[in-house]
Amino acid sequence: MWSDRIFGLVVTLVALAYVASATQIPTSFLADPVGPKTFPILVGSIAALCGIVVVLRPDPNPDWPALKTLSALFAAVLVLIAYAYALKPMGFIIPTAITAAILSNQIAPHPRRAMLAGIGLSVGLFVLFKFALGLGLVAFPKGWIG
DSSP: OOHHHHHHHHHHHHHHHHHHHTTTTOOOTTOSSSSSTHHHHHHHHHHHHHHHHHHHHHOOOOOOOOOOHHHHHHHHHHHHHHHHHHHHHEEEEEEEHHHHHHHHHSSSSSHHHHHHHHHHHHHHHHIIIIISSSSOOOOOOHHHHH
16 A cells, blocks of 8 residues: 555656646747647646545555566666657657557567557658648658758
């Protein structure tokens, strides 16, 4: 029970820090009516609420995952951190394809299928974000485009 309460407290504190940092996002003069702060504040608020629920209603007998599962989760976190740092210098498509392929391979270890899933997700998400949602994504490193 204590492990759940500690986890819930950590989630709540991190979520509140996330909300506090989201309030520091500068607002552009061309922003939409909702603004850039709304979504991060909403996500952080829901995460804080979930953390509070875990603190107040912990599982009486939690089952911790096996060491293999914990190491897979740790590897996924490292891959996502590397992805965040690779986006700006490498563009969207290459880091997204690599990250999606690695995570897909963790879910179902079929390297060829994981590679195809990574490429498909990368290109599909780029088209969706760039053209359907109008985000200013860069597909490849700036030196490649010219």
